[in-house]
Amino acid sequence: MSAQPNRLEPATVPTMYFVGVTTTRSSIMKIFPKWSEILGLGARLVGYDAEPHAPAETYRAIVQHIKHDPLSIGALVTTHKIDLLTAARDLLDYLDPYAELCGEVSSISKRDGRLEGHAKDPITSGLAWEAFVEPGYWGRTNAEVLCLGAGGSAVAISVYVAGLQDQADRPRRFIAVNRSQPRLDALKAVQDKLKTDIEFEYILNEDPRKNDQYMAALPPGSMVINATGMGKDRPGSPITDAGLFPQNGMAWELNYRGELDFLHQAERQARTRNLKIEDGWTYFVHGWSQVVAQVFHLDLTPELFKELDRAAASIRA
Numbered sequence: 001m002s003a004q005p006n007r008l009e010p011a012t013v014p015t016m017y018f019v020g021v022t023t024t025r026s027s028i029m030k031i032f033p034k035w036s037e038i039l040g041l042g043a044r045l046v047g048y049d050a051e052p053h054a055p056a057e058t059y060r061a062i063v064q065h066i067k068h069d070p071l072s073i074g075a076l077v078t079t080h081k082i083d084l085l086t087a088a089r090d091l092l093d094y095l096d097p098y099a100e101l102c103g104e105v106s107s108i109s110k111r112d113g114r115l116e117g118h119a120k121d122p123i124t125s126g127l128a129w130e131a132f133v134e135p136g137y138w139g140r141t142n143a144e145v146l147c148l149g150a151g152g153s154a155v156a157i158s159v160y161v162a163g164l165q166d167q168a169d170r171p172r173r174f175i176a177v178n179r180s181q182p183r184l185d186a187l188k189a190v191q192d193k194l195k196t197d198i199e200f201e202y203i204l205n206e207d208p209r210k211n212d213q214y215m216a217a218l219p220p221g222s223m224v225i226n227a228t229g230m231g232k233d234r235p236g237s238p239i240t241d242a243g244l245f246p247q248n249g250m251a252w253e254l255n256y257r258g259e260l261d262f263l264h265q266a267e268r269q270a271r272t273r274n275l276k277i278e279d280g281w282t283y284f285v286h287g288w289s290q291v292v293a294q295v296f297h298l299d300l301t302p303e304l305f306k307e308l309d310r311a312a313a314s315i316r317a
């Protein structure tokens with residue numbers, strides 16, 4: 001069912017694109033045909049690979065194609081969520097409030113002749129977070145979040161936590177570290193608009209030894225997130241092997257495939273530091289099911305989500 005990545009030919013069946021970095025290696029290539037069958041879509045998924053921070057023309061080409069080809073009906077965007085929107089904003093006829101706020105799109109779809117962009121990650125990262133963080137956790141522990149990487153996912157997670165109603169569900173402090181300043185500025189601009197009581201700190205750094213130090217300074221129970229793409233999109237980890245995770249803390253690797261160096265570093269300390277470790281699988285299933293529902297205009301009920309989740313899990317196994 002899947003075609004070669006990056007071939008933008010007129011589609012002959014309803015076609016959804018997957019804009020990423022190494023799309024053919026994603027489990028979704030096997031899961032999507034099964035979901036298409038369950039949902040009766042008769043559709044196919046085609047990958048569109050680009051290096052992180054690709055030229056604007058690369059992003060404009062795929063958006064133009066979806067806009068003008070009748071059977072090319074939408075896309076899920078990963079890694080390039082910010083850069084794609086920056087390059088192709090004028091081609092989209094509608095942006096949802098999260099896309100406007102975060103300056104990113106993870107979903108491109110069509111409705112009544114309009115090309116629409118949605119940022120689903122503030123919702124889907126939140127669903128993934130709720131699957132492993134207990135209600136009231138932050139109020140009980142006074143722990144903090146250290147988010148390594150301040151790109152699209154980091155912005156989305158920060159928007160989700162800032163929007164949590166119960167103070168006990170919000171971490172007291174959220175430290176974002178990024179190797180370049182513009183992403184930190186963009187994250188700050190989003191949070192300034194939200195006026196949250198979470199104390200945000202923005203650190204410019206790409207030295208893993210310094211990240212070890214930020215991690216060492218966290219209170220027990222804190223969460224460390226790898227939102228850099230390192231260990232999948234790029235080799236390595238944002239911390240060194242000598243870095244110590246917070247005692248009784250949490251390690252969240254946003255990816256579920258690749259070398260996953262950060263995840264393995266956490267696993268080696270799971271017992272000694274009593275860590276709760278989460279990979280990106282749950283985030284992946286929520287992310288894809290929400291965007292598929294948007295692109296194909298489906299009502300994603302909890303029952304339907306469970307069915308899709310079971311189908312995805314059977315393929316992962």
Ligand SMILES: NC(=O)c1ccc[n+]([C@@H]2O[C@H](COP(=O)([O-])OP(=O)(O)OC[C@H]3O[C@@H](n4cnc5c(N)ncnc54)[C@H](OP(=O)(O)O)[C@@H]3O)[C@@H](O)[C@H]2O)c1
Nearest residue numbers: 079149151152153178179180183206228229254280283284
């Ligand atoms: N499981 C899932 O479904 C799921 C969902 C969302 C995301 N993800 C994964 O999560 C990763 C991040 O996604 P994203 O959309 O946030 O990507 P992104 O927008 O490219 O963000 C990555 C950020 O990390 C920064 N960075 C890279 N190396 C760094 C380092 N050593 N130290 C500090 N900062 C560093 C980058 O800085 P520069 O701006 O300087 O490049 C960039 O701002 C990707 O690998 C993606 O596949 C998985």
